[in-house]
Amino acid sequence: MSNLYGEFNQKIDYVFKVVLIGDSAVGKSQLLARFSRNEFSLDSKATIGVEFQTRTLTIDHKTVKAQIWDTAGQERYRAVTSAYYRGAVGAMLVYDMTKRQSFDHVTRWLEELRGHADKNIVIMLIGNKSDLGTLRAVPTEDAKEFAQRENLFFMETSALEATNVETAFLTILTEIYRIISKKALVANEEPEAGGNSSLLKGTKIVVPGQEPPSGTKSACCMSS
Numbered sequence: 500m501s502n503l504y505g506e507f508n509q510k511i512d513y514v515f516k517v518v519l520i521g522d523s524a525v526g527k528s529q530l531l532a533r534f535s536r537n538e539f540s541l542d543s544k545a546t547i548g549v550e551f552q553t554r555t556l557t558i559d560h561k562t563v564k565a566q567i568w569d570t571a572g573q574e575r576y577r578a579v580t581s582a583y584y585r586g587a588v589g590a591m592l593v594y595d596m597t598k599r600q601s602f603d604h605v606t607r608w609l610e611e612l613r614g615h616a617d618k619n620i621v622i623m624l625i626g627n628k629s630d631l632g633t634l635r636a637v638p639t640e641d642a643k644e645f646a647q648r649e650n651l652f653f654m655e656t657s658a659l660e661a662t663n664v665e666t667a668f669l670t671i672l673t674e675i676y677r678i679i680s681k682k683a684l685v686a687n688e689e690p691e692a693g694g695n696s697s698l699l700k701g702t703k704i705v706v707p708g709q710e711p712p713s714g715t716k717s718a719c720c721m722s723s
Protein backbone atom coordinates (compact mmCIF):
# COMPACT_ATOMS: atom_id res chain seq x y z
CA MET A 500 0.00 0.00 0.00
CA SER A 501 2.91 2.32 -0.60
CA ASN A 502 3.02 5.58 -2.52
CA LEU A 503 -0.49 6.66 -1.61
CA TYR A 504 -1.18 10.32 -1.09
CA GLY A 505 -3.36 11.72 1.66
CA GLU A 506 -4.49 15.17 2.63
CA PHE A 507 -2.32 18.11 1.48
CA ASN A 508 -0.56 15.77 -0.97
CA GLN A 509 1.21 14.05 1.90
CA LYS A 510 2.86 10.80 0.85
CA ILE A 511 1.43 7.83 2.74
CA ASP A 512 3.82 4.87 3.03
CA TYR A 513 1.41 2.45 4.70
CA VAL A 514 -2.29 2.20 5.48
CA PHE A 515 -3.07 -0.08 8.44
CA LYS A 516 -6.63 -1.19 9.17
CA VAL A 517 -7.24 -1.86 12.85
CA VAL A 518 -10.61 -3.07 14.17
CA LEU A 519 -12.13 -2.47 17.59
CA ILE A 520 -14.14 -5.37 18.98
CA GLY A 521 -15.81 -6.23 22.27
CA ASP A 522 -19.18 -5.95 23.99
CA SER A 523 -21.27 -2.81 23.61
CA ALA A 524 -20.71 0.01 26.14
CA VAL A 525 -17.13 -0.96 26.96
CA GLY A 526 -15.86 2.31 25.47
CA LYS A 527 -14.71 1.35 21.96
CA SER A 528 -16.08 4.51 20.36
CA GLN A 529 -14.60 6.67 23.12
CA LEU A 530 -11.18 5.10 22.63
CA LEU A 531 -11.47 5.81 18.91
CA ALA A 532 -12.56 9.42 19.51
CA ARG A 533 -9.74 9.98 21.98
CA PHE A 534 -7.09 8.59 19.64
CA SER A 535 -8.33 10.12 16.38
CA ARG A 536 -9.56 13.52 17.59
CA ASN A 537 -8.48 13.72 21.25
CA GLU A 538 -12.14 14.00 22.24
CA PHE A 539 -14.36 12.40 24.86
CA SER A 540 -18.14 12.75 25.04
CA LEU A 541 -20.04 11.98 28.22
CA ASP A 542 -23.29 11.58 26.28
CA SER A 543 -21.93 9.24 23.62
CA LYS A 544 -24.61 7.29 21.75
CA ALA A 545 -24.33 3.59 20.94
CA THR A 546 -22.64 2.91 17.63
CA ILE A 547 -25.04 1.84 14.89
CA GLY A 548 -23.47 -0.43 12.30
CA VAL A 549 -19.87 0.44 11.41
CA GLU A 550 -17.85 3.64 11.35
CA PHE A 551 -14.18 4.41 11.09
CA GLN A 552 -11.74 7.24 11.74
CA THR A 553 -8.26 7.82 10.42
CA ARG A 554 -5.14 9.38 11.83
CA THR A 555 -1.80 9.81 10.13
CA LEU A 556 1.39 9.44 12.14
CA THR A 557 5.08 8.76 11.69
CA ILE A 558 6.70 5.45 12.63
CA ASP A 559 10.41 4.94 11.96
CA HIS A 560 10.44 7.93 9.54
CA LYS A 561 7.57 6.39 7.54
CA THR A 562 4.13 7.99 7.20
CA VAL A 563 1.48 5.57 8.40
CA LYS A 564 -2.25 6.15 8.02
CA ALA A 565 -4.14 4.30 10.72
CA GLN A 566 -7.69 3.41 9.69
CA ILE A 567 -9.49 2.44 12.89
CA TRP A 568 -12.85 0.68 12.49
CA ASP A 569 -15.50 0.63 15.18
CA THR A 570 -18.63 -1.51 15.19
CA ALA A 571 -21.63 -2.00 17.42
CA GLY A 572 -21.11 -4.74 19.99
CA GLN A 573 -24.76 -5.79 19.92
CA GLU A 574 -25.61 -9.21 18.56
CA ARG A 575 -27.89 -7.93 15.80
CA TYR A 576 -24.97 -6.34 13.97
CA ARG A 577 -22.85 -9.48 13.91
CA ALA A 578 -23.67 -10.01 10.21
CA VAL A 579 -21.03 -7.40 9.35
CA THR A 580 -18.22 -9.60 10.63
CA SER A 581 -16.57 -10.92 7.49
CA ALA A 582 -16.49 -7.55 5.74
CA TYR A 583 -15.51 -5.80 8.97
CA TYR A 584 -12.47 -8.01 9.55
CA ARG A 585 -11.36 -8.17 5.91
CA GLY A 586 -7.97 -6.56 5.43
CA ALA A 587 -7.44 -5.86 9.13
CA VAL A 588 -3.82 -6.13 10.27
CA GLY A 589 -4.56 -5.26 13.89
CA ALA A 590 -7.36 -5.64 16.42
CA MET A 591 -8.06 -4.12 19.81
CA LEU A 592 -10.19 -6.41 21.94
CA VAL A 593 -11.83 -4.16 24.53
CA TYR A 594 -13.55 -5.00 27.81
CA ASP A 595 -14.81 -2.80 30.64
CA MET A 596 -12.73 -3.48 33.76
CA THR A 597 -15.79 -2.63 35.90
CA LYS A 598 -17.95 -5.27 34.18
CA ARG A 599 -16.78 -8.84 34.65
CA GLN A 600 -19.17 -10.13 31.99
CA SER A 601 -17.47 -8.03 29.30
CA PHE A 602 -14.17 -9.71 30.20
CA ASP A 603 -15.77 -13.16 30.27
CA HIS A 604 -16.98 -12.54 26.69
CA VAL A 605 -13.44 -11.79 25.48
CA THR A 606 -12.85 -15.46 24.70
CA ARG A 607 -15.84 -15.53 22.34
CA TRP A 608 -14.75 -12.31 20.62
CA LEU A 609 -11.25 -13.70 20.19
CA GLU A 610 -12.60 -16.89 18.61
CA GLU A 611 -14.70 -14.85 16.19
CA LEU A 612 -11.76 -12.61 15.35
CA ARG A 613 -9.46 -15.54 14.66
CA GLY A 614 -12.19 -17.20 12.61
CA HIS A 615 -12.58 -14.23 10.28
CA ALA A 616 -9.30 -12.31 10.30
CA ASP A 617 -5.85 -13.06 8.94
CA LYS A 618 -4.11 -15.52 11.24
CA ASN A 619 -1.15 -13.16 11.67
CA ILE A 620 -3.21 -10.20 12.88
CA VAL A 621 -1.70 -8.28 15.81
CA ILE A 622 -4.10 -8.27 18.76
CA MET A 623 -4.12 -6.14 21.90
CA LEU A 624 -6.38 -6.79 24.89
CA ILE A 625 -7.62 -3.50 26.34
CA GLY A 626 -9.07 -3.11 29.83
CA ASN A 627 -10.86 0.22 29.53
CA LYS A 628 -12.25 2.60 32.21
CA SER A 629 -9.21 2.42 34.48
CA ASP A 630 -10.35 5.76 35.94
CA LEU A 631 -13.09 3.82 37.77
CA GLY A 632 -10.61 1.93 39.94
CA THR A 633 -12.92 1.65 42.93
CA LEU A 634 -15.42 -0.25 40.76
CA ARG A 635 -12.86 -2.68 39.34
CA ALA A 636 -14.35 -6.13 38.69
CA VAL A 637 -11.49 -7.59 36.64
CA PRO A 638 -8.12 -7.91 38.41
CA THR A 639 -5.18 -6.82 36.26
CA GLU A 640 -3.54 -10.21 36.87
CA ASP A 641 -6.51 -12.07 35.35
CA ALA A 642 -6.23 -10.05 32.17
CA LYS A 643 -2.43 -10.37 32.06
CA GLU A 644 -2.64 -14.13 32.39
CA PHE A 645 -5.22 -14.34 29.61
CA ALA A 646 -3.11 -12.11 27.35
CA GLN A 647 0.01 -14.19 27.97
CA ARG A 648 -1.84 -17.44 27.34
CA GLU A 649 -3.29 -16.16 24.05
CA ASN A 650 -0.13 -14.28 22.99
CA LEU A 651 -1.83 -10.87 23.04
CA PHE A 652 -0.51 -7.47 23.96
CA PHE A 653 -2.26 -6.02 27.00
CA MET A 654 -2.89 -2.56 28.41
CA GLU A 655 -5.36 -0.86 30.72
CA THR A 656 -6.70 2.46 29.47
CA SER A 657 -9.01 5.32 30.34
CA ALA A 658 -10.58 7.08 27.38
CA LEU A 659 -12.02 9.64 29.85
CA GLU A 660 -8.63 10.60 31.29
CA ALA A 661 -6.67 9.73 28.09
CA THR A 662 -4.57 7.27 30.10
CA ASN A 663 -2.55 4.88 27.90
CA VAL A 664 -4.82 5.45 24.87
CA GLU A 665 -2.09 6.93 22.71
CA THR A 666 0.39 4.35 23.99
CA ALA A 667 -1.94 1.45 23.23
CA PHE A 668 -2.59 2.52 19.63
CA LEU A 669 1.06 3.38 19.00
CA THR A 670 2.15 0.01 20.40
CA ILE A 671 -0.11 -1.98 18.10
CA LEU A 672 0.63 0.19 15.05
CA THR A 673 4.38 0.00 15.65
CA GLU A 674 4.20 -3.78 15.97
CA ILE A 675 2.21 -4.00 12.71
CA TYR A 676 4.81 -1.78 11.03
CA ARG A 677 7.67 -3.98 12.27
CA ILE A 678 6.01 -7.12 10.97
CA ILE A 679 5.03 -5.71 7.59
CA SER A 680 8.33 -3.91 6.95
CA LYS A 681 10.26 -7.04 7.92
CA LYS A 682 8.05 -9.17 5.68
CA ALA A 683 8.66 -6.77 2.77
CA LEU A 684 12.39 -6.78 3.48
CA VAL A 685 12.59 -10.56 3.37
CA ALA A 686 10.34 -10.75 0.30
CA ASN A 687 12.73 -8.41 -1.51
CA GLU A 688 15.92 -10.12 -0.43
CA GLU A 689 14.83 -13.76 -0.42
CA PRO A 690 12.28 -14.38 -3.17
CA GLU A 691 12.90 -18.09 -2.90
CA ALA A 692 12.03 -18.21 0.79
CA GLY A 693 9.15 -20.43 1.80
CA GLY A 694 6.31 -19.60 4.18
CA ASN A 695 6.51 -16.37 6.11
CA SER A 696 4.66 -17.62 9.16
CA SER A 697 7.82 -17.48 11.27
CA LEU A 698 8.12 -13.77 10.47
CA LEU A 699 4.76 -12.96 11.87
CA LYS A 700 4.96 -14.03 15.48
CA GLY A 701 4.19 -10.61 16.96
CA THR A 702 6.69 -10.09 19.73
CA LYS A 703 9.50 -11.96 17.96
CA ILE A 704 9.96 -9.40 15.18
CA VAL A 705 13.02 -7.16 15.42
CA VAL A 706 13.64 -4.63 12.65
CA PRO A 707 17.35 -4.03 11.88
CA GLY A 708 18.50 -1.00 13.82
CA GLN A 709 15.57 -1.27 16.25
CA GLU A 710 16.75 -4.10 18.44
CA PRO A 711 15.50 -3.61 22.00
CA PRO A 712 18.20 -3.19 24.67
CA SER A 713 19.15 -6.41 26.37
CA GLY A 714 16.99 -7.07 29.38
CA THR A 715 14.02 -5.22 27.94
CA LYS A 716 10.74 -6.89 28.87
CA SER A 717 8.32 -8.05 26.21
CA ALA A 718 5.59 -5.58 25.36
CA CYS A 719 2.94 -8.23 25.67
CA CYS A 720 1.97 -7.48 29.21
CA MET A 721 2.08 -3.75 29.78
CA SER A 722 -0.52 -2.23 32.05
CA SER A 723 -1.07 1.05 33.76
